[in-house]
Amino acid sequence: MATTEDITESRLLLAEYDRIKEEQKTRIGFRDNLLYFTLAASTTILTISVQSRQVQLLLTVPVICLVLGWTYLVNDEKISAVGSYVRDRLGPRMAELTGARGAVFGWEAYHRDDRNRATRKRLQATVDLFTYVALPVICMAAFWCSPAVRPLLLIVSLVQALALAVLGWQFLRYAER
Numbered sequence: 001m002a003t004t005e006d007i008t009e010s011r012l013l014l015a016e017y018d019r020i021k022e023e024q025k026t027r028i029g030f031r032d033n034l035l036y037f038t039l040a041a042s043t044t045i046l047t048i049s050v051q052s053r054q055v056q057l058l059l060t061v062p063v064i065c066l067v068l069g070w071t072y073l074v075n076d077e078k079i080s081a082v083g084s085y086v087r088d089r090l091g092p093r094m095a096e097l098t099g100a101r102g103a104v105f106g107w108e109a110y111h112r113d114d115r116n117r118a119t120r121k122r123l124q125a126t127v128d129l130f131t132y133v134a135l136p137v138i139c140m141a142a143f144w145c146s147p148a149v150r151p152l153l154l155i156v157s158l159v160q161a162l163a164l165a166v167l168g169w170q171f172l173r174y175a176e177r
Helices: 009-052 053-098 105-113 117-144 151-175
Strands: none
Touching: 009 053, 009 117, 053 105, 053 117, 053 151, 105 117, 117 151
């Protein structure tokens, strides 16, 4: 059992660092699996829709992409927030306590200085937008061009289109530069 003499601010900060980095690692794995799951679920729906010739089933793809896309986006934001917190709050506080010259937890800043980072971020944003916005819009367009269009389903699809526009805007808004 630790005594109060064993507990120092720097130990507490290191423990916090370990926990939030573990959370970040878990969120990264979850976020990345969401992308694969979204593609698998969408492909399954597309296959079933084509094989059964029930075009209205395509309207489930936007629902899947909206729910999983929002979850992906929230996790991505939290992953970035952990990095920002370590860079802007935790690292400077540890440097102050230890008297370290230079950055503490330097990886948090170092990996952001890669000259290809901006290109990778743009490409990832493109993949995200294609997966979570363009793919469901393509499914809706296929539905709109089919004879299966009924007034209620058309209204549902238009609401989905609006929600996807909001999701796409959020992806662009939160994309790091």
